[in-house]
Amino acid sequence: MSNSNLHLLEILVLPEQIENELDILNSIKSKTGICIEDIKEWRIIKKSIDARKSPVKFRLEVEINLNDIPFEPIHKPVYSNLQPTLNQHAIVVGFGPAGMFAALELLKCGIKPIVIERGKNVRERRRDLAKINKEGIVNPDSNYCFGEGGAGTYSDGKLYTRSSKRGSVEDVLNTFVEHGAAEDILINTRPHIGTNKLPGIVESIRETIQKLGGEIIFDCKLTDIHIHDNKIKGIETSNGFMQTENIILATGHSARDIYELLEKKNILIExxxxxxxxxxxxxxxxxxxxxxxxxxxxxxxxxxxxxxxxxxxxxxxxxxxxxxxxxxxxxxxxxxxxxxxxxxxxxxxxxxxxxxxxxxxxxxxxxxxxxxxxxxxxxxxxxxxxxxxxxxxxxxxxxxxxxxxxxxxxxxxxxxxxxxxxxxxxxxxxxxxxxxxxxxxxxxxxxxxxxxxxxxxxxxxxxxxxSRTSSPIRIPRDKETLEHTEITGLYPCGEGAGYAGGIVSAAIDGIRCAKEIAQKKTNPKV
Ligand SMILES: Cc1cc2nc3c(=O)[nH]c(=O)nc-3n(C[C@H](O)[C@H](O)[C@H](O)COP(=O)(O)OP(=O)(O)OC[C@H]3O[C@@H](n4cnc5c(N)ncnc54)[C@H](O)[C@@H]3O)c2cc1C
Incomplete structure (x- = not known):
């Protein structure tokens, strides 16, 4: 740490001490020898539970500040101040975590995302969920997996991931906080949002995308892909034809009709x-x-x-x-x-x-x-x-x-x-x-x-x-460009492509695919 007046340390406290500031300060004092009066500010930056033996304790990573310059905030908003200029477009199919974060990243890169989603917005989706619970009737386009926010909206919202890309994980968590999640997810080693909070966060992300110039079309299903010379030329949807050279295909692992379509068109899947x-x-x-x-x-x-x-x-x-x-x-x-x-x-x-x-x-x-x-x-x-x-x-x-x-x-x-x-x-x-x-x-x-x-x-x-913990299919893609191994302009993305599992890793994959499209548009191969 460059500022010698900032210190990081780890302490263990009993559950009954976690809400007691004085107990925590005393633990800091006994660990460091620093007088409580010299501590200008302190905060918990990581919190976990150590339940390996009795008594169970909280393990806290604490940051203390001994000077008068206040801490920088832990949460770093991105989209509140963003004013992109959009002069190109890309189509994103599916508005789950992968599609949502792909759309946000495209906006950051100055590309207008046009998102098509077979399901309904969060509000209208609720009626179909009630039918599932009360009558046992499943609408194949609007259910707990399909609709605004994808399977993520009514998920549990645990945000832990095996992804080792720390920066990317933090970006995703910060985006959730910017859209209404509690800041606690930034310090908890097992971050969790909860099903009751997710729909509001998803709606807020949609509003950001629209405010920044992105377009989201609900009740619009991808039904066919137009390809010429192994290059994407456009898509057929339930609303008609859309011309495009790049598709982020983020349809999740439950969209069996998409796998059937790819197989029928001899687009390689495994x-x-x-x-x-x-x-x-x-x-x-x-x-x-x-x-x-x-x-x-x-x-x-x-x-x-x-x-x-x-x-x-x-x-x-x-x-x-x-x-x-x-x-x-x-x-x-x-x-x-x-x-x-x-x-x-x-x-x-x-x-x-x-x-x-x-x-x-x-x-x-x-x-x-x-x-x-x-x-x-x-x-x-x-x-x-x-x-x-x-x-x-x-x-x-x-x-x-x-x-x-x-x-x-x-x-x-x-x-x-x-x-x-x-x-x-x-x-x-x-x-x-x-x-x-x-x-x-x-x-x-x-x-x-x-x-x-x-x-x-x-x-x-x-x-x-x-049976749907992970995808039974992979849509193979190039390790570097993230394009399908045989089709230029097709970006298989998220859980359905077989390259992610869970909200955070699907979101990170969406960001990666969007970055690759932006990179290709700025440096087109001749
Ligand atoms: C009940 C439940 C609890 C879960 N809990 C957690 C958890 O706590 N933590 C965690 O990390 N993960 C959890 N998951 C898994 C997590 O939700 C998924 O890993 C994640 O949503 C995958 O993101 P995705 O964007 O790749 O795909 P999805 O979320 O599946 O999104 C795909 C989207 O594409 C749309 N689509 C499909 N076909 C078409 C088409 N032809 N045209 C247009 N749109 C289409 C779908 O409607 C859907 O909205 C849970 C899932 C469920 C169901």
Whole structure:
């Protein structure tokens, strides 16, 4: 740090001390020897929980300032002061996190984004979501995955990522704060927005894009791509033809019709490994007790979290998208399938904890679908989702089983309370999941039940299927230019392209694709 009057240090404090300024200052004093009176300003710049042993503590990275020059703000807005001059355009297909951040970045680079989105804006989308929950009816263009903000709008809004691009992650988090997320996401090592806050943030990002000159067209679906000499010439949409030389294709991993279209047009796509399994749920209390090593949870601690991983029966088994205090969500994108996922409100104050529990699958698992060529993994995925729908008995009722009964391969005679709103019905999930997946899950669950006390108790339940953790297809692209390996001007982007997983990495991928288009437009190859 250049200013010798600024110091960074790490301290551990008990949960009851986290809101007490004097306790924190005393910890700083005992760690550094600096008198409290000499500290002009202090702030927490990273916060995490260390629950490895009892007592559970908060680990804080603290910055202290010993001079009179105030700290620079942690949050750095970008778009409030931006005044771009736009003289070119690019088309973005899909307005999920990848499409949203691609559009923002194009504006930064002086290019007008024209975004087409098959779904509706956040407000109108709500009516279709009510139909899913109340009547079990899925509109294939407007659901929990399709519409303004994509799958991100009604996601859980956990913003952690394995991306090592620190600067890019900070840019994405800062953009969320600029559009209404709490600044806490900039310091928390496990940043989380919450389903209740995301729709407003997404609307605010849309307003920024429009204010800066971008165009967003809802209810507009990409139906065909015009290509000549392996170059993009335009797109066909439900609203008609649009001429363009560059498309950012950010349609997500649930847009099966897009994969079918690419395959039909002989645009190279590849089946790729993905993960398949169930969503599990427990009373939050069980997880709190196990993870915080206590009988009664300290009210200063957030609802507890877990992350589980093992190798079982030759396959990776892992928890995914764990939602403390959350609910299980119906994430199907077409009639006749059950897809579950999870979310939680910003306060994570629901009474259940849910998580995906999935098994890695590869080409050996979808051998029976080999006749479908590049779409084989997708058909394998779809088959399991359809089986789950039929086992549930329709109307999005999900087949469910107690964890302990799944381990014993026995249908549950009764089911505990569950947060999934369309409802659950008892079924043996062994009859739905592929053989290797259920074997790995069974062994994995036995192992995880030793790690977390109460995991296989009477209240632990599992629902099929958690099948969309990642894309079963990759749309291959050049490592440098990010263009499709065979089609100039086609930028496969985000989760659906197989190059991202989750909100932040999809957003970063959107930014990268936009930058490449800008770079190409400024330095065209002759
Ligand atoms: C319930 C739930 C909870 C989740 N929780 C988290 C979480 O906590 N943290 C996390 O990181 N991730 C979470 N995810 C995953 C996250 O939402 C996705 O990884 C992310 O949204 C992917 O972004 P994307 O832009 O690549 O694709 P998507 O978000 O899928 O967006 C694609 C968009 O393209 C549109 N589209 C599709 N086809 C067409 C077409 N033909 N024409 C025009 N538009 C089209 C779709 O309508 C959609 O809006 C969750 C997902 C769900 C469903």
């Amino acid at each position: 089946a790729k490994p993905f993960a398949l399994g169930v969503r599990i749920e427990h009373p939050q209390e069980i997880i709190d007790k196990a993870q915080y090593h206590c009988d009664t949870k300290n009210p200063n601690l957030p609802p507890a979290y877990y992350s589980l991983v093992t190798q079982a029966a030759g396959k990776g088994v892992f928890s995914f998208c764990m939602c403390p205090g959350g609910i299980i969500a119906p994430a199907a994108t077409a009639p006749g399938e059950i897809v579950v996922n999870g979310w939680s409100p910003s306060k994570r104050n629901g009474k259940f904890a849910n998580s995906g529990l999935v098994v890695s699958v590869d080409e050996n698992d979808w051998k029976d679908w080999q006749h479908k060529g590049n779409l084989s993994a997708l058909y394998f995925q779809k088959e399991v989702e359809t089986k789950a729908y039929l086992a549930g008995g329709g109307n999005l009722v999900a087949p469910a089983q107690k964890i302990k009964d799944f381990i014993r391969n026995k249908e549950s005679s009764s089911l505990p309370e569950c947060s999934y709103i369309p409802g659950i019905s008892s079924a043996n999930l062994h009859q739905i999941l592929p053989a290797k997946v259920r074997k790995s899950l069974q062994e994995g669950l036995i192992y995880f039940s030793k790690k977390i006390k109460g995991f296989d108790s009477d209240d632990g339940i599992m629902l099929a299927t958690e």
